[in-house]
Amino acid sequence: MNKMITVDIAKSILKSLAIQREMITIPIVDAVDCFCAEAVFSPISVPSFDNSAMDGYALCFDELQSEMEISAMVKAGSTTKEAIKTGTAVRIFTGAPIPSGADTVVKQEIVRVNGNRFSIDPSLVNKGDFVRVVGAQCKADDEILGRGDKISFGTIALLASLGVQDVKVFRKPKVGVILTGDEVVTSELELQDGQIYDANGPMLCAALMKLGIQVEFVEKVKDEAFEVEASIKKLIEKVDVLILSGGISVGDFDFVRPALQNLGIEELFYKVAQKPGKPFYAGVLGSKFIFALPGNPSSSLSCFQVYVRPFLNRFSGDEYAYDSDFKFPLVQEYKTDSSLTFFLKCELKNNMVRVLNGQESFNLVSFNKATGLVEIPSRDAQDVNDGLYNYYPF
Numbered sequence: 001m002n003k004m005i006t007v008d009i010a011k012s013i014l015k016s017l018a019i020q021r022e023m024i025t026i027p028i029v030d031a032v033d034c035f036c037a038e039a040v041f042s043p044i045s046v047p048s049f050d051n052s053a054m055d056g057y058a059l060c061f062d063e064l065q066s067e068m069e070i071s072a073m074v075k076a077g078s079t080t081k082e083a084i085k086t087g088t089a090v091r092i093f094t095g096a097p098i099p100s101g102a103d104t105v106v107k108q109e110i111v112r113v114n115g116n117r118f119s120i121d122p123s124l125v126n127k128g129d130f131v132r133v134v135g136a137q138c139k140a141d142d143e144i145l146g147r148g149d150k151i152s153f154g155t156i157a158l159l160a161s162l163g164v165q166d167v168k169v170f171r172k173p174k175v176g177v178i179l180t181g182d183e184v185v186t187s188e189l190e191l192q193d194g195q196i197y198d199a200n201g202p203m204l205c206a207a208l209m210k211l212g213i214q215v216e217f218v219e220k221v222k223d224e225a226f227e228v229e230a231s232i233k234k235l236i237e238k239v240d241v242l243i244l245s246g247g248i249s250v251g252d253f254d255f256v257r258p259a260l261q262n263l264g265i266e267e268l269f270y271k272v273a274q275k276p277g278k279p280f281y282a283g284v285l286g287s288k289f290i291f292a293l294p295g296n297p298s299s300s301l302s303c304f305q306v307y308v309r310p311f312l313n314r315f316s317g318d319e320y321a322y323d324s325d326f327k328f329p330l331v332q333e334y335k336t337d338s339s340l341t342f343f344l345k346c347e348l349k350n351n352m353v354r355v356l357n358g359q360e361s362f363n364l365v366s367f368n369k370a371t372g373l374v375e376i377p378s379r380d381a382q383d384v385n386d387g388l389y390n391y392y393p394f
C-alpha cells in the first residue's frame with residue numbers, strides 16, 4: 001500500500017529538484033514570458049538627447065519675458081542643432097530636440113500667439129519644465145534587466161528602446177503528452193458505444209501553449225502493458241518533461257506506473273492527499289521529468305495547475321513558481337472534515353472567491369464560469385489559513 005503524501009510535501013519535493021537549465025539567445029519579440037538568463041546593460045543613454053515632452057515653445061528660462069518672438073521651428077526627427085537666438089523662443093513639438101541655449105519648454109495651451117510672437121504669464125513657468133533630459137530613463141551601462149527577471153511586453157518595449165535586438169533567456173522545456181484510455185477518441189470521430197471524447201489532450205495543449213511551450217507530440221497509446229511501456233521508452237527521448245494522462249490508478253488496465261517502474265524511472269511520489277487528483281505521480285530519469293495525471297479531466301487539470309505548471313515555470317527560470325501570490329477570502333464558508341486538501345473550481349470576483357457547483361472530477365460544466373481553483377486545506381490545517389485561501393488562476 002502506497003503512503004499518501006500531503007500537498008505541501010509534494011510541492012516541496014518538486015521545488016527542490018535540481019534542474020539543468022540551458023541558455024538560449026532569441027529575438028526580443030520572441031522572449032515574452034521568458035526569464036532573463038544573463039543581465040542586460042544598456043548600450044546607450046535614453047533619451048540620448050534632450051527633447052521636448054510637449055508641443056509648445058522652447059526658450060531659455062533666464063530670458064523669459066511676458067512677450068516673446070518665435071524665431072524658428074524644430075520638429076521631431078530634426079537633426080540640425082541650431083542654437084536659439086538670444087531672447088527668443090523656438091516653436092517645438094513633442095520628441096523634438098531642444099535647441100542649444102534653451103532649457104525650458106512652455107506648452108502651447110498657456111500662450112497666446114499673435115503672428116510670430118506670443119504672450120505668456122511668466123509666473124506659470126518653472127525652469128526645466130517639459131524637458132526630457134539625456135539619460136532620464138537610463139544611462140549607458142546601467143543594468144536594465146537582471147538574471148531571473150521575467151520578460152513582459154513592457155520589458156520588450158524597454159529593450160527595443162535601447163536598440164537591444166536579442167536577449168539571453170532560459171530555454172523552455174520540451175514537453176510531450178501521452179494519452180491512455182481505449183475509450184478516449186478525438187473529436188473528428190463519431191462516438192461509438194462506450195467511447196468518450198478526449199478532453200485532456202486539448203486542455204493540456206492549450207495550457208502548455210499559454211506557457212509559451214511548444215508541445216512536441218500528443219500520442220495516443222493503447223491500454224496494453226507492452227504498448228504503454230514501449231511508447232514511454234521511445235517518446236521520453238524527445239522531451240525534457242513527459243506528461244501522461246490516465247491509467248495511473250489501480251485498475252487492471254492501469255499500466256502507467258508499472259511501465260514507469262520497468263523503465264527504471266525513479267518515483268518521487270505517487271498519491272497525494274488531495275481531491276481531485278489523488279493518484280498523481282511524479283518521477284525523474286536523469287535530466288528528464290515525468291508526471292502522470294489521473295484520467296478524470298478535472299483531476300488532470302488540477303494536478304497540472306497546482307504542480308506541473310509551476311514546475312514548467314521553474315524549469316523556464318522562475319525560482320518562485322511554487323510560492324502562491326494569490327490568497328482570497330471565500331464568499332461563503334466551505335466546511336470540510338476531510339483529511340484531504342480540496343482544489344475546487346471557483347470564480348474570482350471583486351477580490352472574493354465563490355466555489356462553483358459541480359465539483360465531481362468527471363464534471364466539466366463549471367469550467368464555463370471558473371476563473372481558477374481554490375485550495376481548501378484539510379481539517380488538520382484549517383486553523384492556520386487566516387480566512388484567506390490559495391487561489392490558482394487559469
Ligand SMILES: Nc1nc2c(c(=O)[nH]1)N[C@H]1C(S)=C(S)[C@@H](COP(=O)(O)OP(=O)(O)OC[C@H]3O[C@@H](n4cnc5c(N)ncnc54)[C@H](O)[C@@H]3O)O[C@H]1N2
Binds near residue numbers: 198245251
Ligand atoms: N479502486 C479504485 N479506483 C479508483 C481510485 C482508487 O483509489 N481506487 N481512484 C479514482 C480516482 S480518484 C481517479 S482520479 C481515477 C484515476 O484513474 P486513472 O488515472 O487510472 O484514469 P483512467 O481510469 O484512465 O480514467 C479515469 C476517467 O477519466 C476518463 N478519461 C481518461 N482520459 C481522458 C481524456 N483524455 N479525456 C477525457 N476523459 C478521460 C476515463 O474515461 C475515466 O472515466 O481512478 C479512480 N478509480
Ligand code: MOO
Binds near residue numbers: 275299361
Ligand atoms: O482524485 Mo479523483 O481525481 O477524485 O477523481
